[in-house]
Amino acid sequence: MTNSVKFTIDKIAVANSFSKAALHYDQFAQLQRDIGNRLFTSLDTCSLDSREPGNCLDLGCGTGYFSGKLINEQKIKEVICFDLSSGMLNVLQNKLLQNKRPLSLRCIQGDMDFIPFSDNQFSTIFSNLAVQWSSDLSRMLIQLKRILASGGELNFSTLLAGSLKELSDAWLTLDSYPHTNTFLTLADIQQMLAEVGFTKVTIETETITLYYQNVLDLMRDLKGIGANQVHGHHLHKSQGRSLINKLELGYAKDKTRSGLLPLSYQVCYIKAIK
Template sequence: MNYRKTLNINKNAVANSFSKAADHYDQFAQLQRDIGLQLLHPRSDGNVKAILDLGCGTGYFSEKITQIYPHCEMTCLDLSAAMLAQVGKKNLVQVTCLEGDIDHLPFSANRFDMIFSNLVLQWSEDLPLCLQQLKACLAVGGTLYFSTLLSGSLNELTQAWKSVDLQPHTNAFLSLESIKNALQQAGFTKLTITTETRILSYQSVIAVMRALKGIGANHVHGHRAVKISGRNLIKLLEQGYLPFVNGRGELNLTYQVCYVEAQK
């Protein structure tokens, strides 16, 4: 079964959303750190000399990876110049920052021994093509480690918005089957794939929306972002969220997470 689903993503708008969040991203990114730490397993493989942090954000994991591999050459690629500016503040001597798009990689073949990418590939317009490029720039025997979100993520917020209108206010995510098919199309055969469900809870609808905006993940493909304003809008969202209030009176927000280890 061939998987091929391309998205029309306004990459400038995505970059703008993340750039606006860059200064305060780390204040809101606990989930991203927890998932990234699950993805990052300290290794002592001395053959790892060139590493790509794909969609590096503020460089939180770039710094950790260079601590594990103190003699490696690290390339940090991100769509947002403001995020890369945050990486620069860490003064990581063996790191080169590069502004770029995950769907149009500028690297030569067999360039990296390891690629690390935490919660980034859900922003790809064409995942099989993106994975093909990643495989090409991996050295023989190199490994791609990535996490991404699966369908069902943000379901509570998606359903709550339906009490307001029928327009999409959250992005759709790929199924696990689609991820597997994309990996197969890219030519990866040595795969380890695991999944988990993470549920966060918030005090209010406004807190939910602020959390997404705080990490720059509030851009919805093909639609303008909706600002939370007006009592009627908030009341409608709160009403739509009622089925997803937990026993503590908090609002649940679910993330379906996929972890992949793929060797070339």
């Protein structure tokens, strides 16, 4: 029996949040790029026995930064760019139209919890900071293994429990409702991967901490990448400047000596072979 941890996620609200952020996403997405670049270095498509490298699925592709890298820097025939957000895919398609050298990229809108692809279709699945938006990761991993070819690679990064802790703690000084997403523990993910039955799994973790001058800059950063939508979202009764001032006070205990506000991310990198 697969270990199942389910989240209630309003997928329409998540899609709308990322679509609103799509046009300016790239200017706020340095953290996503840094994490994705580390994940990218773990790819080893040349080791997929002696057959020609096949298709790659970029799961939660966003504006397609890594989709392009997969074509340009890896021996991939075609990349399927799959995302919940129509706005993100529109930005990606506009990039392709402006590109003088056509890329073998195909955009498909859909929900990662309902994978629409056939068995054994992909030699590689790449997913950077997307699977935390799955309602049921254990069920999704079963689907991802199904669509991987024998010997194929699943490479994904995600956030672990403890991410955004400073912001969560600041919110707790205002009320007891969740205002940041709930993330799985490393033990949860390890158990899920083991029960799905990949032949080889490699996991690495790191903590990345960003620093902000004030809460407003921090919240703008989260909104800029579309990550302001929360599982079981609850609006605080205070709004605007009043809310920001209260959060600043709640954040006071975590301020650095120089007055900066830290925001930490517990990052997990996984390579799994079918």
